[in-house]
Amino acid sequence: MVCGVREGEKIMHSSVIHSYTAWRNSSLASIVLLAALLWLAGGEVAQAARIGDLGEVSAWQQALRFFSFRDAGLRLVLVGCLLLGLNCGLLGGFVVVRRMALVGDTLSHAVLPGIALGFLWNMDKDPVAIMVGATVFGLFGVTVVGWITRTTLLKQDAALGLVLSSFYALGICLVTMIQRLPTGNKSGIDKFMFGQAAALGENDIILMLITTVVTLVVVVVCYRGLLVLSFDREFGQTTGLPMHALHHVVMLLTAFAIVVAMQAVGVVLVSSMLIIPAASAYLLTDRLHRLLIYAAVIGMGTAVLGAFFSFLGNNLPTGPFMVLAGTGVFVICFLFSPRYGWWTRLWRLRSRRLRTEREDTLKAMYRVLENREFHGEGVSAVDVAEYRKDTVEEIQRRVQNLVKTGLATDSEEGQMIHFTPKGYQQACMIVRNHRLWELYLTNVARYAADHVHEDAELVEHVLGEDTVRRLERRLKFPNKDPHGKPIPSVRDMLGMTHEEEGAKMEGGYGYRP
Amino acid sequence: MKEGELESVPALETHDLSVAYHKKPVLYGVDLTIPKGQLVGIVGPNGAGKSTLIKAVMGLLPLRSGWVEVFGQPFKKTKTRVGYVPQRESVDWDFPVNVMDVVMMGRYGKLGLFRRPKKKDRDIARECLDKVKMLPFANRQISNLSGGQQQRVFLARALAQESDLYLMDEPFAGVDAATEAAIIELLKELKERGKTILVVHHDLTTAREYFDSMVLLNMRVVAFGPTEQVFTVEQLQKTYGGRLTLLSDVAGETERQLSGE
Numbered sequence: 128m129v130c131g132v133r134e135g136e137k138i139m140h141s142s143v144i145h146s147y148t149a150w151r152n153s154s155l156a157s158i159v160l161l162a163a164l165l166w167l168a169g170g171e172v173a174q175a176a177r178i179g180d181l182g183e184v185s186a187w188q189q190a191l192r193f194f195s196f197r198d199a200g201l202r203l204v205l206v207g208c209l210l211l212g213l214n215c216g217l218l219g220g221f222v223v224v225r226r227m228a229l230v231g232d233t234l235s236h237a238v239l240p241g242i243a244l245g246f247l248w249n250m251d252k253d254p255v256a257i258m259v260g261a262t263v264f265g266l267f268g269v270t271v272v273g274w275i276t277r278t279t280l281l282k283q284d285a286a287l288g289l290v291l292s293s294f295y296a297l298g299i300c301l302v303t304m305i306q307r308l309p310t311g312n313k314s315g316i317d318k319f320m321f322g323q324a325a326a327l328g329e330n331d332i333i334l335m336l337i338t339t340v341v342t343l344v345v346v347v348v349c350y351r352g353l354l355v356l357s358f359d360r361e362f363g364q365t366t367g368l369p370m371h372a373l374h375h376v377v378m379l380l381t382a383f384a385i386v387v388a389m390q391a392v393g394v395v396l397v398s399s400m401l402i403i404p405a406a407s408a409y410l411l412t413d414r415l416h417r418l419l420i421y422a423a424v425i426g427m428g429t430a431v432l433g434a435f436f437s438f439l440g441n442n443l444p445t446g447p448f449m450v451l452a453g454t455g456v457f458v459i460c461f462l463f464s465p466r467y468g469w470w471t472r473l474w475r476l477r478s479r480r481l482r483t484e485r486e487d488t489l490k491a492m493y494r495v496l497e498n499r500e501f502h503g504e505g506v507s508a509v510d511v512a513e514y515r516k517d518t519v520e521e522i523q524r525r526v527q528n529l530v531k532t533g534l535a536t537d538s539e540e541g542q543m544i545h546f547t548p549k550g551y552q553q554a555c556m557i558v559r560n561h562r563l564w565e566l567y568l569t570n571v572a573r574y575a576a577d578h579v580h581e582d583a584e585l586v587e588h589v590l591g592e593d594t595v596r597r598l599e600r601r602l603k604f605p606n607k608d609p610h611g612k613p614i615p616s617v618r619d620m621l622g623m624t625h626e627e628e629g630a631k632m633e634g635g636y637g638y639r640p
Numbered sequence: 641m642k643e644g645e646l647e648s649v650p651a652l653e654t655h656d657l658s659v660a661y662h663k664k665p666v667l668y669g670v671d672l673t674i675p676k677g678q679l680v681g682i683v684g685p686n687g688a689g690k691s692t693l694i695k696a697v698m699g700l701l702p703l704r705s706g707w708v709e710v711f712g713q714p715f716k717k718t719k720t721r722v723g724y725v726p727q728r729e730s731v732d733w734d735f736p737v738n739v740m741d742v743v744m745m746g747r748y749g750k751l752g753l754f755r756r757p758k759k760k761d762r763d764i765a766r767e768c769l770d771k772v773k774m775l776p777f778a779n780r781q782i783s784n785l786s787g788g789q790q791q792r793v794f795l796a797r798a799l800a801q802e803s804d805l806y807l808m809d810e811p812f813a814g815v816d817a818a819t820e821a822a823i824i825e826l827l828k829e830l831k832e833r834g835k836t837i838l839v840v841h842h843d844l845t846t847a848r849e850y851f852d853s854m855v856l857l858n859m860r861v862v863a864f865g866p867t868e869q870v871f872t873v874e875q876l877q878k879t880y881g882g883r884l885t886l887l888s889d890v891a892g893e894t895e896r897q898l899s900g901e
Contacts, residue, residue: 224735224736226732348754349753349754351744351745351748351751351753351757352748352753354737354741354745355745355748357735358731358732358735358737358742358745359726359730359731359745361695361700361726361730362724362726362745362797363745363748364698364699364700365698365699365700365719365722365724365749366719366720366724366745366746366748366749366801367719367720367749368748368749368752368753369753409736412736413736413737413738413781414736414737414738414741415735415736415737415741417736418736
């Protein structure tokens with residue numbers, strides 16, 4: 128027993144260590160990935176074609192052209208998408224677990240006036256000027272939200288809505304004004320609305336690379352601080368970790384991520400690149416570090432897919448396609464996530480129902496055999512139907528299920544049913560569970576003997592091995608149920624001889640019949 | 641206990657501590673001197689400022705006046721000697737972490753932002769989990785815990801801080817009887833080891849048997865001292881006999897006028 132506990136501890140301990148190493152490895156992997164991207168972006172220029180200069184005709188050829196890194200324009204787009212997906216995915220993870228999705232949305236809309244002013248600075252699409260303007264306005268917007276909630280009775284949702292719409296309106300006015308100006312190179316500013324990955328220039332990519340590397344370094348180095356910040360900020364503050372500083376760093380990085388992603392995704396939809404990958408990842412895991420990794424991967428995937436669809440559609444705006452790709456991933460996660468998926472749950476219910484059905488049929492067969500004191504081998508379908516108060520056809524349908532799962536075989540066109548050894552073990556197990564539980568209810572929980580059957584019918588299917596062991600110990604290894612029926616022994620259950628049973632016990636099975 | 645520290649230095653001392661929430665005063669001129677090695681209950685009606693007092697001590701709320709000293713120094717210098725158990729409802733229990741992650745957070749204060757947790761830290765966290773009988777659940781996601789188990793996880797996190805002064809905000813709220821008994825056992829053991837523990841408590845029926853001394857609080861300290869002296873009908877009536885409406889009104893009005901509303 129003691130030995131067993133230590134073993135369990137060891138396993139637990141190693142899995143904790145394992146997750147730490149996994150985290151470290153994955154951060155290493157992302158750095159390698161970044162290096163590869165850098166190499167690709169800096170690779171020699173093959174042929175400077177713009178996206179959309181369609182040479183190929185079929186979608187397949189276009190896919191090949193897009194993903195083969197053959198031409199420089201597309202290569203920039205691809206690298207840009209991967210970078211923005213990684214950056215937004217990582218920061219989005221924090222935004223979502225901290226329930227700040229609307230803050231992200233407000234931030235992304237509030238930057239528009241800053242972009243316009245950055246553009247006006249020297250009437251050109253200068254990435255640095257635009258980034259400075261956008262970041263200043265984004266953070267200013269968030270500050271205004273905080274200021275409104277502190278000084279008035281308005282709650283955060285109203286303040287967010289107010290700032291989002293007013294800043295966005297100002298931005299649209301400025302952008303329209305710029306487009307009507309007679310002078311200057313106006314191309315590009317319109318791309319900020321709905322996003323065009325093809326408009327990404329080399330300078331934009333460099334900026335993206337810098338912000339992504341900074342984000343990655345901060346997240347890896349300060350992971351524990353960020354975890355505490357997201358889970359329990361006040362506690363973190365009392366331990367002396369720099370919670371305020373970390374909060375502001377994350378907000379600043381989020382603003383940067385939004386601004387550099389803006390050109391590819393567009394002002395209106397960029398916040399979804401923060402929210403959708405992280406929300407999808409939230410459905411897949413219960414640990415923050417894994418959530419961040421999944422969100423980064425999903426972010427990169429959706430960004431690339433979006434850019435590809437937009438390329439296929441002859442330079443349609445990229446933003447909507449990225450968001451649609453992300454939504455697709457989310458729907459898949461929603462349906463098939465291993466723990467919370469809708470489909471997964473249906474499937475689990477179905478298989479549980481089928482198992483219960485099988486176990487009930489096996490139990491009925493056992494009871495029929497038991498009633499004739501185990502004389503003879505096969506059980507007739509009619510007898511089972513009689514015992515279960517069911518039709519022969521229904522029993523035959525169920526037997527087909529047993530045959531498929533290797534628990535029984537049938538003969539004489541389904542009239543006779545025979546246990547396989549595995550099926551007999553399961554039948555013994557389920558009868559044993561049933562009778563042990565009945566005994567527990569009458570002897571320990573003091574139920575009346577005629578009240579226990581219904582409950583045991585349900586419980587017999589869900590009793591785990593551990594619970595059965597505990598029941599046995601509590602009931603001092605009984606062999607008769609409250610109605611006087613024998614409880615099948617472990618030897619019946621495991622279908623083994625005395626010697627085998629003894630050997631198993633010495634092996635530390637911990638069971639004493 | 642730190643070496644070279646005088647035995648007589650109190651674990652916690654506040655002087656004329658006042659706190660206001662949204663311009664409404666919540667605590668008024670709180671003077672407390674809590675010696676080391678005591679298990680102290682903070683008792684008072686809803687809205688009496690019990691949690692506020694704890695948070696103010698740790699600098700989570702701005703002080704309107706007064707000062708706080710922990711082991712004879714400002715809180716900022718003694719942070720690592722103070723452990724904190726916040727109210728259970730203060731965090732999102734659907735957050736994607738498991739029990740071990742949460743307890744490890746108790747070590748981060750001593751580790752700082754950049755140092756990685758060593759094996760020693762993980763061993764301490766496991767020991768603390770074992771003390772509150774939560775070690776078997778170390779890998780469980782925190783949303784799959786009962787209220788009592790969640791509370792014990794928070795307690796284990798505070799234990800992992802290895803502090804000399806513990807501030808606990810309603811650790812008995814919404815827990816089962818078994819957990820409550822286990823927690824009080826643990827608190828008594830901590831006290832035996834010379835730790836000082838301040839517990840916000842709302843259940844008067846158990847307060848008397850749990851604590852050596854008590855702070856009766858209702859916006860200001862109504863009474864403070866050994867339980868048998870403080871826990872009297874007269875004092876309790878003073879504490880629970882309605883808020884100090886006049887004090888609250890006048891102070892609120894003054895604040896409003898000063899801030900130009």
